Amino acid sequence: MDRPAPEAPGGWPLLGHIVPILRSPLGFLPGLAKYGAVVKIRFGTLPVYVVAHPDAVRDVLVPGDIDYKRGLCFERLKPGLGEGIATASGDEHRRLRTLLQPVFSRERLVEYSTIMRTAAEEAVQKWHDGEVIQADEAMDDLALTALTRSLFRFTATEETAEAIKHGMRELTHSLLKRIVLPPAWERVPTPGNIRFRKAMARMNNAIAEVIDAYRAAGEDRGDVLSALLAVHDDDGKPLSDKELHAQVMTLALTGIEAPGATLGWVLYEIGRNPQVAERVRAELDEILGGRPPEFDDLPKLEYLGRVINEVLRLRTPLLFSRRTLKETSAGGLTIPADAEMIYSPYLLHHDARWFPDPQRFDPDRWLPEKAAKLPKNAYIPFAAGAYQCIGKIFATTELTMMTAVICARWRAELVPGTEVREVASALIRPSRLPMTVRRRATA
Structure with a gap:
């Protein structure tokens, strides 16, 4: 018979583990692995089960949307994203995933990759030899440019782009606090909550205006919004304005903050590791021969791909959530019905059992013969299973191209x-x- 999950020490009266996780999430979460495959913590009085072993992650992901729904993390995203593919569960998620697959077809990805390349070329043309740039901000701006051009190629004004960037930053920067604090906190008129609501309203209005303009124009402009407008279900029914809005918001979330931060880390790691930099440049010179990269070149950049995989291991999403639909088990432990569960890519990716010397940057971890030895679900930067990120190839294309x-x-x-x-x-x-x-x- 399965046992109940052990509870992690260090909880505070009434507050549970809220203080430790908010104070030091990058220390707290990996530290849970030593207590077991699944460990119970508390957000206030709410019990939360943290999945800390790849086998237990498999137990959660393989049943997928049969035994689980999205859970706490994604509910906290709904005020910003609406009811889109990133927040939907079960039948609705499967319906949306099927409808959205053509948006990420190979033909479309080739078009998007050209937009990404052009955005990167224009950005670096503004640089001056020997100047100091704030690379984190520059990569955020580059990701924003690529995303807005990929989403709505001809109508993305500076005001629209800035509204989306500001809204997504407010959403991602406050998300951890919104996950661990009780929902009533969001209604407290703190400066942060007021700022969040204003940013969401501004972003929602900007996207609604763009959708209206596209519907009025009625033409395929080779971008994501055109592809979304062309989507129809088996009955010939297109996405509603509400559904369109939610999908655009979801793509904005995954297409600005995440690639911007990752690109910054890629430049950082290449810049501080001379041997890595030399190998990256040698590969680029060999494959490209001085010409601009094309979509079909990207799989050939094998070493660069390993560099990006290693950055995604080190600096990865903090956590994903699930909620049980019935009593189940994970890692040989009993998980009650309607329980909140968290699995943390950051925790898994920094576990020395799967990644020796986990803080060390080593692209050669991802040589095929080494990667093949990893436990399944030890590396999940885009989540996995039924709810894996539908834009995974879009994201890796963007990172590699830029x-x-x-x-x-x-x-x-x-x-x-x-x-x-x-x-x-x-x-x-x-x-x-x-x-x-x-x-x-x-060059």
Whole structure:
């Protein structure tokens, strides 16, 4: 008979583990693995089960939407995202996933990759040899440009783009607090909550205006919104304005904050590891021969792909959630019905059992013969199972294309004496990244 999950020590009276997780999430979550495959913590009086072993993650993900729904994390996203593919569960999620598959077809991805490449080329053309850029901010802006052009190619004004960027930053930066604090906290008129509501309203209005403009124009512009407008179910029914809005919001969430932060970390790791930088540039010179990268070049950039995989391991989403639909088991432990569960990519990716010396940056962890030995579900930067991120290939295409454009032409090195800290929200962001950019002699 399965046993109940052990409870982690360190909980506070009434508050449970809220203080430890908010104070030091990057220390608290990986530290839970030593207590078992599934560990109970408390957000106030709410019990939450943290899945801390790949086998237990499999127990949760394989039954997928049969035994589980989205859960706490995604409910806290609904005020910003609405009822889209990122927050839907069960039959509704399967319906939306089927409808949205054509948006990420190979033909569409080729078009998006050209938009991404052009955005990166335009960005680096503004750099000056030897200047210091704030690489974290520059990569956020680059991701924003690529996303808005991919989403709505011809109507993304500066005001629209800024509204989306500001709204998504407010959403992601406050998400951890919104997950662990009780829902009543969101109604308290704190400066942060007021700022959040204003940002959401501004972003929602901007996206609604763009959708109205596209419906009025009635033409395929080769972008994501055109593809969404072309989607119809088996009965010939298109997505409603509400559904369109939610899908755009979801793509904005996954297409700005996450790639912007990841691109910053990629430049940081390449810039501070000379041997890595040399191998990246040698591969780019060999595969591209000085020409701009194309979509079909990206799989050939094998070493760069390993660099990106390793960045996604080190600086990964903090957590995902599920809620049990019935009593079930995970890791040989009993999980009651209607229980909140969390599985943390950050926890799994920093477990020395699967990734020896986990803080060390080592792209060669991802050589095929080494990666094949990893337990299934030890590496899940895009989640996994029925609710795996539908935009995974879009995201990896963007990261590879933009890094290729930048590193083929430029070297970026951290300004000496700069301390870079990991800042945890929904994502792991760099505290700051002042980098000196120098044009490559061969570019």
